[in-house]
Structure formats: structure tokens, C-alpha cells
Amino acid sequence: MKTKQLIKDILRHVVLVLLVSFWLIPIVWLIATSFSAYPGRNTSNFFPEQLTLNNYIALFGSDTVANFKAWFMNTFKIACVCCVVSTLFTIMVAYATSFSKFKARKPMMNIAVILNLFPGVLSMISVYFILKALNLTNTHFGLTLVYCASSGLGFLIAKGFFDTVPRSLCEAAKLDGASQARTFFTIIMPLSKPIIVYTIISSFLTPWTDFVFAKMILNSGISDMWTVSIGLYNMLERSLINSYFSIFCAGGVIVSIPISILFVIMQKFYVDGITGGAVKG
């Protein structure tokens, strides 16, 4: 009996190791290639024959194709603004729809659900023309506007969390003479740390991971203006890939480091926020 259990356990972990290694192959390839001395795609060997740090150095050099420093700063700038505005918008809408029982609440929430069904790619075309009419294409301000303006629509997760906050707390605060605004800032906000951290990180990540909007709005071809995602995508153009593939990998590794850290922090809050809400309610 015991040996049978032991064999089962070993088998279980062998399967796990196989699964994990399957899942890690691309990541290992990414990191390995980023150190490769050969600039293009190495089509004969998985691991590079010669190792070098030059790809990382090239990212911060003066090459306009690999203008990584500018891209990183651009994205960082946009991400910071986006993070503040989107978080405020999302939390504000979530609080209003969860705590204030005003007349237009239900119709408004329905409209929000319907709007969410429209593919973003569709409205993007006319968003582009609106920005063009305002002379905001090829500006970071325009791109930031696109990321932030309709962020209020993503309120559902935060609302689900707010719904689980006991109403008696608000009533007590009201009896003590606190205004709604004060209740919001001094009582509800501290209680909702998980969902607020989640919202902050996810809105910070949007500009780092978005590809479509950036490509559409920053289309002038001046690499100083780009964000990380379009910059890296551009390195894989047919004429460039053979001299930039390893540098692309190095860029991918560098972007992934801060994003992974934030992501790992966020996923804890995500799971807490969502399932806490789902079950308590």
C-alpha cells in the first residue's frame, strides 16, 4: 500500500515537472536568446553558441531602432498618469453605483454593460478621428486620454467588492454626522485596500501591455515617440528581424521584470478581491 502511494506521488510530481517545463520553454528561450551573440533568429540551436551582454547594452545606446530608453520613459510617464486617473474614475463610479441608491443607477449600469459589449477595436477608428480633429494624434496626451477616458466602464469588479462592505458602517458614520464624502475617504477607502491596489496596478499595466491603441495613435514613425510595445514590435519587421531579434528578446526581458513583480503583487489582491466578493455576498 505504502509503495503504491509512493509511486503515485512520484508520478504526480513527474507530471508536474513535465507540465512546468513545457510551460517554461518559451520563457527560457526568451532569456537564453537575449544573451545570444548572434543578432538574428538562431534557427539551428535552442541555446546560443556564444553568450554576450551586448544586446542589453544596445538597448540603451543611440540606435534609433532600439531606442529603448525613450520608449521606457514614455510608457512609464503615460502609465503613471493613467494609473492615477483610471483608478480615481473606476473607484468613483464603483462607489457611486454601490453606495448611492439614486434613480438613474440601474439604467446607467445597464448602459455600461451594453457599452462593454462593443469591441474596443471598433470604436477605436472613430476615437482616432476625434483625436485627429482635436490635433492630438501622435501625442502622448492623446494616447493617455484614450486609456483613461472610458476607464469608468471597468467598475464592475470594484463594485462587487464594495457591495460586500457592511452598510451598518456607513449608517454609523452618518449618525455621527459625517458627510458622504468623508465616509468615502475615511471609512470605505481604508477598508477596500485590496481592490484599490488591484485597480492601481491593473491600470498601471494597461499602457505596458497595450499594443493596438498605441500602434494606431502613435503612427508617425518617429521612434522617440513610441511606447515599449510598438518599439519592440517594430524590431520584428521583416527587414529588421535578422539583426534585431536578440535585442528584441533583451527588451522583452527588461520590460517583463517590473511587470512580473507588479503582476505577482496584483494577482494576490485580485484573487482576494474577486473571490472574497463572490462568496461573502
Add this chain to the structure above:
Amino acid sequence: MLFNGVIKMTTTDTSAKKETFLSSLGGFFKDFIAAVAKGDFFVKLSVIWWGAGYIRRKQFIRTLLITALEAAVILFSIYFAPQYITKLGTLGTVKMESVFNLETMKYDVNNYDDSFQILLFSVISIAVWVVALFILMKNVIAVYNLQLKSKRGEHLNSFVDDLNALLNEKFHVTLLTLPVLGIVLFSVIPIFVLILVAFTNYDQQHMPPAELFTWTGLTNFINLFGGGGLSITFGYSFVRVLLWTLIWSLFATFTTFFGGVLLSLFLRNKRTKLPKLWRSLFVVTIAVPQFVTLLLVRNFFANNGIANTMLRDIGITQVLQNIGLIPSDYIPFLSAPGWAHVMIILINIWIGVPYQMLIMTGVLSNLPEEQIESASIDGATKWQTFRHITMPYVLFVTGPSLVTDFVKNINNFNVIYLLTQDVYTTTNQALANSQAREVDLLVTWLFRLTQEYYNYKMASVIGICVFVLCSVITLVAFGLMTRGDKEGVYN
């Protein structure tokens, strides 16, 4: 609660809600008419001069503010709106022409019409007027209430009281104003504009500012659904792209869902050592941004990529070639129909399973443990427990999110675009004529139509189709789910 919230909003009270929404709108109109009919002279006057009712009650700051707002609306209606609204019927008639001016040695451009600007600013003007009408009516009702209050000798709210109210009972107004404004400008108006574009001939031959476009009625819809002559193959492509979109969403949603459930069950099993370590290793794969991993994987599986080299070295390519599965000495992972379809779904499993696993870990940590224990005491097998306790619970909690995942996958732009753009070219002439490819989803087709072919009219029609598809699926699925209301079982 979150999920319950979603269900409630979309279905349970759809019927009740529609009534309340319409009836509240009706009530609003009734209030307005009553206010105009029963109000005194100043209330009646405030239909024309918005500040009238306030000046009667000696509320000067309010009078000033609302009059300034009215003035702004009037100026907007005189100086801005007419130049566009008047041309909405034709979308402009004067084409851009440039004449070389010998005196200044420059090209003089005539005062041409820009069809898209006419469309866009007309929609904006109409939106402004709708809001202005609403404010007008709301204002009349408010002034009438003031009149009633003063008649009863009650305290009238001063301007300072108003400001206080914005932090108290009207706090939601303070909170919602900016976000709603953003949504209207960057979601609602664009959607309206795009819906209108579907009824025009806005494409590469009709590109403002150089050319005009105009209304064409239902022509684009007829083209899409197959009535459009021999050269246009949009109908043919639409059916194929739609079919693949649905197949893709179905597979993408269910493979990652069940993969996630199985993986997280596997990891949370008591006999698995170091579950946290394993979990983190899986999470690493999704922490790397999608555009990096997808572009990387695409090169991994390129025709002359490393995967092909390795398979050729082992001799698998040779075997496949011998049995006639592939015509070349490489495997066209992402460049031939069939192969590409399967690869896309497989690569999506690689991306999606860790993500689902994360969510499932949270969901499963709230499993009804007592039920499982009592089941195992009663001698239930593992499969029975899974089938009759775990799965129903998981489906109950995540059912609604499964539907939203399905809809998200219909619109899953990133995976398809980043994996196949520049790599996959179709050999099917009929598809190529309408700029579609076998692996395109409706959204990627739409995107490429606009980005590469400037065919805005067809893109808009496809966009409307995507919306209809998504809403039908959502409504039907939530309807089915709420029919068997099992909320009581787990609460």
C-alpha cells in the same frame, strides 16, 4: 456578489427594469408638463430664460450660473452646430480643390466640405442639444419645486446648501460627472459615429478631406450578407470568418477553463509538495506581457524557426512529408490553414490556463469542504466527488464569468493578430478579395480593413455584427443561467 450583480443587471430584472426605465422617463415628462402648467409666470418663463425661476426667489448666484450655461448653449447652437448640421443630409457637396496662386506662389485651397467632420460634429451637436433639453426640463421642475416650497414657507436651499449637497445626498453626482463625460466622449459618441458610417460609402475611394463620402442606405449590409455581385466576396468571407470566430471562442473558453480547473485541483491536492512554488512557476508565464510572448512564440514556430529545425533533426518532418501531410520540408505551423487553426488554439491554452488556474485557486479555496468529506465517508469515488460536488460549485460561481470570457474571446484581438500578422497569407482568392484570411476573427478582419485598406464602411458593418453577436450570446446565456436559480443552495 459580483457575479450575482452581473446577472441581475443583465437579465433577472430586464423586464421589470425596462418598465421602470421607461416609466421613470415618462414620469419625468409628466413632471415637466405639470410644472409648466401649474407653475407661476416665472416658472413658465424659465422654459425660455433658464434663470427666471431663481431670480424670482432671489437666488442670484444660481441665476447667474444657469444663465451663463444657457448662453453657452445658444452660442454653440448659433456659431458651431449649424455649419455641420445643415450638411448632415448630404455629408457635404463641395469637393476639395486647390488652385495654384501665381501671386503668392502657393496652392490655394477652396472652402471644402469634410464629410467625416460633418458627421462627427453633427453627432456631437445632437448630443449637446439632448443634454441641454434635459437640463432645461430638469431646471423647470426644480424651479417649480422651489415655488411650492416657498408657498409652504419652507426653507429654500441656498447656493451653499447646494454645494454641501454635492458632498452628501448628491455625492454620486460629484463622483460620476467626470467619468461619465469621459465615457460619453470616448465610447458613446464614437460608437454612434461608427454606426452611422455603416450607412455611408466611406472607403479608400472616398477619403476625406480629399474626397467626399455620402449616405448609401443599406448597401453595405446587402454586400456583407451576400447580395453584392460577383466581384465582391464579403458574404462568402463573412460566413467563414464568423464560423471560425465561434469555433475559436468555444475552444479557447472551454480548453482554458477546464485546464485551469484541473491544474488548480492538481496543485491544491494535499499530496502535492510545494504547491506555491509550482503555482509561481506557472504564473511567470503570464507575467511576461502578451505581446512579447506571442511574438516570441510566433518566431519559435516560424517556417524556418527553431521548432522546425528540431523536428527535422528528429525526423518527424520527414515522416509527415512521406505520409503526405505536408508538401514542404517544414511544418507550416502558423502559415497554412488547419495547422494554424490548431496551433492558435494550442498556444492560447499555453497563455490562458495559468490565468484560469489563478482564478480557480481562489474559487476552490471556498469549496464546501464538509460536503466533500461527507461524500468521501459515504464512499464516493474521486470522480463522483468531482462530477457532483466540485464541478457544480465551480460552475455556479464562475458560470457568468464563463459567458463574459466567451464574449471576450470573440473579441480576442491580441492572440490572433500578434500570432498571424505578416506571417499568414491566404491562398484563397475569394477570401483575399475581401481582405479576409482563414485565421481572422471578425475583430482582426475589421482592424485590418481599416488599417490596411481604409475600408471603413465594411468595418463598421462588421463591428455592428460583432456587437449583435455578443449581446445575443450574453442575453441568452444569462437567461438560461438565471432560469434555474440555485442561489439558495450555496448561500
